[in-house]
Amino acid sequence: MRAPRARVARRPVHGVLLLDKPLGLSSNDALQKAKWLLRAEKAGHTGTLDPLATGVLPLCFGAATKFSQLHLDADKTYEAVALLGIKTSTGDAEGEVIAQRPVNVTEAQIAEVTRRFTGRLRQVPPMHSALKKDGKALYEYARAGIEVERAPRDVEIFELNVALADVVQGHTAINIRAKCSKGTYIRTLGEDIGEALGCGAHLTALRRTATGNFDLSRCVTLEALEAMTEPERLACLLPVESLLPDHIRVTLDADDAGRFLSGVRRRGHWPDAERVAVYGEAPHALLGSAHIKAGELIPGRLLSPPEIQQILEYPESKP
CATH class of the missing domain: 2.30.130.10 (PUA domain)
Incomplete structure (x- = not known):
């Protein structure tokens, strides 16, 4: 019989922890793990990352949760790898293959799609997303095999770099780096670029490298946090006012x-x-x-x- 888990004595903790979210963990699971390690009473995050995405995830503790909403509007920067020639049901590696096409992509085409997808765009949110429809997340409809109508959203890609990458799993791939406005779906961007190249695509990797004024250089991993003493963990916290840079x-x-x-x-x-x-x-x-x-x-x-x-x-x- 397993022994009961020791109860953690919670305490008031105030500040922002920049976490480098690991692959395969949901944003909420990462938050709960960090909250447990800090023994914090109150915590929240400033927007989620998919389990298959890694990178910058600001976690807010105590008084910082009062200002977390402000950071949802921040610009984001992502790096992604998209596999060309294969479309999936989710737009990433989690989904089932729904179409395959040959790939014949030139550097000139890459330059053209980079120009075409830089600036203001209208995106249709993917069905496999946390966006709500009638109080229910779109991914819940998708899991039930139901597709609902989604209104296009205005987003902006401030900077975009697309380049041919090394062959992945025997297929041609592209690297995508995008600095974008809030509400931009990189999976959708990858799919749309694949369509523009005439072959379709899906993401195989996604990493957020910056959100607002926070970037990876200031992040800590859960593994590193676990190895620290309590004072060292507290020292990782940025002050509450770091959420108010502007x-x-x-x-x-x-x-x-x-x-x-x-x-x-x-x-x-x-x-x-x-x-x-x-x-x-x-x-x-x-x-x-x-x-x-x-x-x-x-x-x-x-x-x-x-x-x-x-x-x-x-x-x-x-x-």
């Missing part, structure tokens, strides 16, 4: 900081701004987000006084 900073004195934290607007000589990160002067600490209109600082998402105190008490969590 926010202008406003610092308030003690009196105004207290009122701001109570949700009261403050007046000052500030220019209008949509994104503001508000700090207390003494002690210097993030209070929350806001926007400024006509000289008024209007509170948005606010940290609670206990959260602020807990962050101040864990200086080792600020690299």
